[in-house]
Amino acid sequence: MNETLQLINPIPLRYVDRPGLLPAGRKPTPQNDWKPYLIALNLTKRCNLRCSHCYLDATTRASGANDELTTQEVFTLLDQMAVVNRHAIVVITGGEPLTRPDIRDIARHAVQCGFMVVFGTNGMLIDDPLAKELAEIGVMGMGISIDSTDPAKHDAFRGLPGAWVRAIEGIESCKRNGLQFQIHFSVSPMNYRELPEMVAFAHNLGARVLNLFFLVCTGRGEEMTDITPEQYEEVLTYLVDTQAKYPDMLVRARCAPHFKRIAYERDPNSPITKATGYMGGGCLAGTNYARVTPEGNLTPCPYMPLSAGNVKEISFVDLWERSEVFDSFREPTLKGKCADCEYSDICGGCRARPYADHGDWLDADEWCLYQPKGGPKIKVHEIGVDAAPGTFEIRWDDEATARFKRIPYFMQSMVKKSVEAKARERGLSVITPDFMEELRKARFGNEKPVFKF
Numbered sequence: 001m002n003e004t005l006q007l008i009n010p011i012p013l014r015y016v017d018r019p020g021l022l023p024a025g026r027k028p029t030p031q032n033d034w035k036p037y038l039i040a041l042n043l044t045k046r047c048n049l050r051c052s053h054c055y056l057d058a059t060t061r062a063s064g065a066n067d068e069l070t071t072q073e074v075f076t077l078l079d080q081m082a083v084v085n086r087h088a089i090v091v092i093t094g095g096e097p098l099t100r101p102d103i104r105d106i107a108r109h110a111v112q113c114g115f116m117v118v119f120g121t122n123g124m125l126i127d128d129p130l131a132k133e134l135a136e137i138g139v140m141g142m143g144i145s146i147d148s149t150d151p152a153k154h155d156a157f158r159g160l161p162g163a164w165v166r167a168i169e170g171i172e173s174c175k176r177n178g179l180q181f182q183i184h185f186s187v188s189p190m191n192y193r194e195l196p197e198m199v200a201f202a203h204n205l206g207a208r209v210l211n212l213f214f215l216v217c218t219g220r221g222e223e224m225t226d227i228t229p230e231q232y233e234e235v236l237t238y239l240v241d242t243q244a245k246y247p248d249m250l251v252r253a254r255c256a257p258h259f260k261r262i263a264y265e266r267d268p269n270s271p272i273t274k275a276t277g278y279m280g281g282g283c284l285a286g287t288n289y290a291r292v293t294p295e296g297n298l299t300p301c302p303y304m305p306l307s308a309g310n311v312k313e314i315s316f317v318d319l320w321e322r323s324e325v326f327d328s329f330r331e332p333t334l335k336g337k338c339a340d341c342e343y344s345d346i347c348g349g350c351r352a353r354p355y356a357d358h359g360d361w362l363d364a365d366e367w368c369l370y371q372p373k374g375g376p377k378i379k380v381h382e383i384g385v386d387a388a389p390g391t392f393e394i395r396w397d398d399e400a401t402a403r404f405k406r407i408p409y410f411m412q413s414m415v416k417k418s419v420e421a422k423a424r425e426r427g428l429s430v431i432t433p434d435f436m437e438e439l440r441k442a443r444f445g446n447e448k449p450v451f452k453f
Contacts, residue, residue: 080316086114093120123170141180182209286329303352336364
């Protein structure tokens with residue numbers, strides 16, 4: 001083990017003096033805590049597919065790299081991440097993360113740290129024993145990529161005949177073993193027209209979530225043709241309008257922050273509009289989101305190979321709290337029409353697109369068709385109530401606990417925080433189903449929300 005690793009392992013190293021780090025002791029601004037809601041761990045470049053759009057340019061199953069984080073280095077990283085936010089959602093992905101022989105140990109350590117652990121996978125390596133073991137470990141869900149209802153189109157996109165069938169078999173293994181799953185759909189010119197069919201297909205499969213990911217032309221996808229800005233607007237508008245048709249399945253756009261603007265235009269008081277954090281819909285890069293590459297570089301998002309430093313050399317704590325790169329995404333000085341836009345506080349544009357185009361992540365997101373009108377900045381309030389924590393403990397009774405567990409895993413942290421804050425305002429020490437229902441009705445009226453509790 002080299003000297004650097006000895007310094008950071010096993011205790012998180014804080015407040016070192018390194019180029020690219022802000023002064024020690026610098027605190028977040030009062031209005032923002034800049035905690036990561038979501039941390040993606042790209043643990044390997046090994047993969048059993050060769051998808052044409054792969055931002056990581058993942059290679060073969062047998063390959064990988066000698067400089068990928070070791071098991072112990074991943075453990076140390078997870079311990080450091082817990083110092084910053086032990087309630088974050090941790091996405092274990094790759095390449096194909098299930099090709100790592102230590103993946104069960106990594107998942108177990110992440111769960112023990114307190115994280116909500118999910119996987120991003122092509123689903124082909126999931127069988128009944130694995131699904132059962134991951135569920136027993138405490139993994140909250142599997143995000144499985146399905147890019148068409150047509151197996152042939154999916155297989156061509158993913159670069160392997162039979163990939164669609166094996167992904168569906170992986171989904172069925174999850175269902176049989178009580179492991180939640182969601183569908184990931186990568187929008188491209190070949191499939192964007194079949195979105196209505198995909199929404200219905202995901203719902204019929206029993207998916208709790210359908211996430212749409214939009215191409216940023218990086219990695220192996222650098223030479224791909226993206227859908228047009230007009231097609232983006234069409235797809236995002238459809239997503240906003242279709243959510244009400246599927247109250248028991250969350251339908252969301254990822255890597256398309258102007259989804260938030262379209263939702264606000266449709267209904268300023270909708271759950272989509274008022275959601276914040278991971279579910280907020282705006283760009284979270286560097287503010288509430290980070291990615292670690294297989295070799296340990298910390299970047300603001302997977303589509304930006306913009307490294308703040310390497311976790312083998314500097315702790316995650318220091319890099320998250322004091323990196324000049326990450327600081328530039330917090331209260332940024334945006335340029336172009338994004339700077340003048342009334343929606344900049346709730347949308348902010350995708351920072352990866354201008355970076356991929358010409359290296360300036362603060363420039364305008366040209367895939368947004370909206371032209372600013374010069375009005376005041378639009379702000380929305382999050383679901384629930386943020387209140388200062390009280391001095392007494394909050395207990396959930398058994399029925400309330402069971403009800404809480406029916407909430408999709410990706411929203412549990414936010415809901416728990418909001419419910420407990422409201423209980424403290426009322427002076428309540430016990431959360432009951434009646435209290436939960438009261439808050440639900442106050443938030444959603446008599447309409448069914450996109451999740452049930």
